[in-house]
Structure formats: structure tokens, C-alpha cells
Amino acid sequence: MGGQDPDTRGDDRAALEDLAASARAALVRDIDRSGAWAADPVWREAFEAVPRHLFVPYYYVGVVGGYERRWGEHPDPAARERWVRGAYADTPLATRLRDGELLTSSSQPSLMAMMLTALEVADGDRVLEIGAGTGYNAALLAHRLGDDDLVTTVDLDPEITESARRHLAAAGYHPAVVTGDGARGVPGRAPFDRIIATCTLRVVPRAWLAQCRPGGRILMPLATGLVALTVRDAEHAEGRFLHTPAYFVPLRGAERRETEAQGLGGVPQRARGDDLFRFLLALTRGSLDPQEAYALWERENAPLRERYGITVSGERAWAWLDDPEGPYAWPLTG
Incomplete structure (x- = not known):
């Protein structure tokens, strides 16, 4: 008595793997249509090969009143199918909660594809990822x-x-997985040609510049956007934001501040709800008050993200619109 027949279990597992392969192929087609890897189509093969479901053995889906946990070992076959299908949806997946607060997630695959393409990885590059998450990106x-x-x-x-180490091993990958403060990088594994962060920051950690080879590239979420910096040396880096919005969990260990504390009196409602204005607010927080930011936003006709950039030079770091030495520049405040 008790337990499922081993042959039946094997059949169920095989059917689940077939479903995962089919769902993964559909996800790849969706990302392909989005144009996320158009500049470097080699990423298509990576997404075809790496089984995302092995990196999310369980995840949480928002439902009325809280979250529903989906997991691959659920006794109900229909529930296991929902888990697999959800694992290959082009959406972020909440993977770790504490007291109702999201601690980690697996990012939206099409956004991951776009970020990896924007990282401009070349054969032989050494890459540091800040924020291990599930291990899928690694x-x-x-x-x-x-x-x-x-x-x-x-x-x-x-x-x-x-x-993350366990998920990676299950999928057949064994990169270096390090426990430590991402803002300090991993000096023992440096130098790196590329650094990519999958958590949002308020400033550019100087340790990353020191651990990146001259000419290297850093891609990081900042102020609801993604900035791509070219590193000149341990003291200097500069680059522009990509066009896309990006919302990530803050880097753990970094100081967390309330982002809604600014008074928006006098700012029209249409601007308050505008994604590009919210981006400008986040980028200039501590340097411009919301009314000044709104005046600039209006004057410059709601600038797109790619008109903004970041410069790091010695002890100084600043954000700017159009030109690092132009009239619109604000110190980055952590």
C-alpha cells in the first residue's frame, strides 16, 4: 500500500520534462519576437539550452490576500503542470519572501536577455554577477x-x-558562487571584463571599477533604469542609460531609503504617474526637489532614459542629461 508505482512516477516525470522542453521553446520564440537579443543572437542558444524550471523548484504567485506557492513536487499532477508552465512564462517570479517582503526573484527572461545582450560579452571574458538569485543568470x-x-x-x-549552487549543479553548471557583500565585488577573482548587477543601487561602487579591466563594461540597475558604464581605470567610468525601465530588488547590505518621501505638491498629476518623470525623480533625489525636476522635465520635453548618463571621476560621481559637462548635472547621492 501507499506510494505511486515507480513506472508511473517515471512516466509523470518524463511527461513533465517534455512539457518543460515545449514551454522553453515557446519562451524562446517570445523573446525572439521581442528583439531582446537582436544585437547578439548567440544568446538564443543559451536560453534554449538552460532549463529555467530547475532554478525555480518553487515560486510564489500573487493571489487575493497574499501569495500561492507553486512547486515541482506537488502531489497533484495538474499543480506540477502549472508550476512548469509558470516557470517558462515571460514574467518575473518571486522566489523568496520574508514577512510578506520580496527578498529575491527570478527576473523576467526577456529583460534578462536584453541585459545580457547589452553586457556585450565576448568569448574568453571573465564576468562578475552581483546578486546570485536562483543561479539562472549565472x-x-x-x-x-x-x-x-x-x-x-x-x-x-x-x-x-x-x-543557487545547488540549482546550478542540477543543471550541470559550476561557476564560482561566493557569499559576500556584492558592493565590495570579489577581489580574489578579479580582474573582470564585465560586471552585471541584478539588484538596484543608488551609487556606483568604487570596488567594481578597481576590479574591472580598463575598457571593461559595467551594467547595473539605478534609478529605475539600466546604465552601461565603460571603465577607463580604477577611478573613472562613464556611460548612458539604456532605453528600458528596470525595477529590481535593492542590493542587500546597501542602505535602503524610502523613495516616496518627497513632497510632490505643485507637480501635476499627469507627471506624477509618468514613468519617465519618476525616473528623473529617482535620478536626482537629494539634488533637485520635485518641483525643480518637473520644470526640467517640461522644459526638455520629457527626456527619454537614453539621454541621461553617469560619470565617475575620482571621488566625484554625477548624473547628467545629454552631456557630462553640460548645464544639467547632479551629484549622485547614496
Whole structure:
């Protein structure tokens, strides 16, 4: 008595793997249509090969009154199918909660594809990822580069790094998974050619510049956008924002501030709800008050994200519109 017949279990598992392969192929087609990897189509093969469901053995879906947990070992076959299908939806997946607060997630795959393409990885590059998450992004990088040792991923939480290491091994990848403060980088594995962050920051950590080779590239979420910096040396880097919005969990260990504390009196409602104005507010927080930001936004006809950039020079770091030395520049305040 009790238990499922081993043959039936094997059949169920095979059917689930077939479903995962079909769902993964559909996801790849969706990302292809989005144009996310148009500049570097080699990423298509990585997304075709790396099984995302192995990196999200469970995740949480928002429902009325809270979250529903979906997991791959659910006793109900229909529930396991929902888990697999959800694992390959082009949406972010909440993977770790604490007291109702989202701690980690697996990012939207099409956004991941766009970021990896924008990182401009070349064969032989050494890559540092800040924010290990589920390990899925590190697996995509390891597959693309064809050498696990070229990839390092770091996270502050040992539970996260342990689970990422486990997921990576299950999928057949073994990059370096380090437990530590991502803002400090991983000096023992430096230098890196590329650094990519999957958590949002308020400033550019100087340690990253020091650990990046001259000519290297840093891609990081900042102020609801993604900035791509070219590193000149340990003291200097500069670059512009990409066109896309990006909302990530803040870097753990970094100081977290309330972003809605600014008074918006005098700012019209149409601006308050505008994504590009919210981006400008976040970028100039601590330097411009909302009314000054609104005046600039109106004067410059709601500038797109790619008109903004970041410069790091010695002890100074500032954001700017159109020109690093132009009239619109604001110190980055952490």
C-alpha cells in the first residue's frame, strides 16, 4: 500500500520534462519576437539550452490576500503542470519572501536577455554577477562562455548562494558562487571584463571599477533604469542609460531609503504617474526637489532614459542629461 508505482512516477516525470522542453521553446520564440537579443543572437542558444524550471523548484504567485506557492513536487499532477508552465512564462517570479517582503526573484527572461545582450560579452571574458538569485543568470553566462571558471556570482545571503549552487549543479553548471557583500565585488577573482548587477543601487561602487579591466563594461540597475558604464581605470567610468525601465530588488547590505518621501505638491498629476518623470525623480533625489525636476522635465520635453548618463571621476560621481559637462548635472547621492 501507499506510494505511486515507480513506472508511473517515471512516466509523470518524463511527461513533465517534455512539457518543460515545449514551454522553453515557446519562451524562446517570445523573446525572439521581442528583439531582446537582436544585437547578439548567440544568446538564443543559451536560453534554449538552460532549463529555467530547475532554478525555480518553487515560486510564489500573487493571489487575493497574499501569495500561492507553486512547486515541482506537488502531489497533484495538474499543480506540477502549472508550476512548469509558470516557470517558462515571460514574467518575473518571486522566489523568496520574508514577512510578506520580496527578498529575491527570478527576473523576467526577456529583460534578462536584453541585459545580457547589452553586457556585450565576448568569448574568453571573465564576468562578475552581483546578486546570485536562483543561479539562472549565472548558468546562462556559463553556457554562453563555455567555461564555468569565467563566471563568478556573489550574494550576501548564504541561503541564497547555497540554493543557487545547488540549482546550478542540477543543471550541470559550476561557476564560482561566493557569499559576500556584492558592493565590495570579489577581489580574489578579479580582474573582470564585465560586471552585471541584478539588484538596484543608488551609487556606483568604487570596488567594481578597481576590479574591472580598463575598457571593461559595467551594467547595473539605478534609478529605475539600466546604465552601461565603460571603465577607463580604477577611478573613472562613464556611460548612458539604456532605453528600458528596470525595477529590481535593492542590493542587500546597501542602505535602503524610502523613495516616496518627497513632497510632490505643485507637480501635476499627469507627471506624477509618468514613468519617465519618476525616473528623473529617482535620478536626482537629494539634488533637485520635485518641483525643480518637473520644470526640467517640461522644459526638455520629457527626456527619454537614453539621454541621461553617469560619470565617475575620482571621488566625484554625477548624473547628467545629454552631456557630462553640460548645464544639467547632479551629484549622485547614496
